[in-house]
Amino acid sequence: MLGEPPQTEYDLNWTLFDIPIRIHPLFWLIIFLLGCSGLNGTGSENFASMLAWVLACLISIIVHELGHALTGKKYGSSGVYIVLHGMGGLAINARGRSRFQRIMVIAAGPGAGLLLYALFLGIDHIGSVSNAPIFANFFVIAFIRDMLWINLVWSILNLIPVFPLDGGQIMGQIICIPKKGKMFGNDSRGMLRTFKVSMIIAIAVACFALTKDDIFIAVMFGYFAYMNYQYMNQYRW
Ligand SMILES: [Zn+2]
Numbered sequence: 001m002l003g004e005p006p007q008t009e010y011d012l013n014w015t016l017f018d019i020p021i022r023i024h025p026l027f028w029l030i031i032f033l034l035g036c037s038g039l040n041g042t043g044s045e046n047f048a049s050m051l052a053w054v055l056a057c058l059i060s061i062i063v064h065e066l067g068h069a070l071t072g073k074k075y076g077s078s079g080v081y082i083v084l085h086g087m088g089g090l091a092i093n094a095r096g097r098s099r100f101q102r103i104m105v106i107a108a109g110p111g112a113g114l115l116l117y118a119l120f121l122g123i124d125h126i127g128s129v130s131n132a133p134i135f136a137n138f139f140v141i142a143f144i145r146d147m148l149w150i151n152l153v154w155s156i157l158n159l160i161p162v163f164p165l166d167g168g169q170i171m172g173q174i175i176c177i178p179k180k181g182k183m184f185g186n187d188s189r190g191m192l193r194t195f196k197v198s199m200i201i202a203i204a205v206a207c208f209a210l211t212k213d214d215i216f217i218a219v220m221f222g223y224f225a226y227m228n229y230q231y232m233n234q235y236r237w
Pocket residue numbers: 064068109110158166
């Protein structure tokens with residue numbers, strides 16, 4: 001989750017706003033599998049739904065990572081690039097020098113997602129009052145619905161204070177004593193506290209998801225709880 005996946009010959013590479021973007025093949029597989037649960041129409045409707053879903057995931061995750069990457073660049077980070085992998089995205093080398101700058105870089109990802117959500121709320125409102133034929137198109141309706149859902153859920157999910165989510169990283173920045181140039185400083189007590197709080201919150205979220213029959217979120221946060229337990233053991237020494 002924290003590490004960058006190795007390069008493969010099926011990677012897709014391009015550059016946006018001077019930021020190189022690499023898409024690992026697992027990214028497509030995971031969003032395709034997630035999109036399958038929403039298919040219940042005819043063949044051509046399912047095709048349009050899947051296309052809308054994949055496009056909405058791609059745009060939303062790139063906008064989220066561009067939020068981190070461009071803010072990091074603004075604060076002087078060099079060699080910033082984006083990798084989309086199986087569990088979302090990473091903005092590599094996007095950092096800030098001071099604690100405030102680092103918090104801004106981390107918060108800019110969910111912040112960009114919430115701005116995109118607000119933009120699509122506006123588009124959805126125009127669609128509901130306009131007679132333009134484009135807003136009656138099956139693909140456009142599915143795309144607007146997916147953009148609203150992904151950007152709201154992905155942004156809020158990322159703000160939950162569980163490491164390594166953005167919310168958990170902000171918590172780490174607040175708890176740890178900052179050291180210049182280092183992402184979290186050398187404050188191992190602060191990091192240990194961050195992992196401990198993350199583990200407790202992750203278990204609580206996983207249990208809550210189970211009561212709502214949301215297996216995907218339950219498994220995801222169960223895994224985060226396990227990850228933080230492992231980090232705790234590494235930092236005990
Ligand atoms: Zn993020």
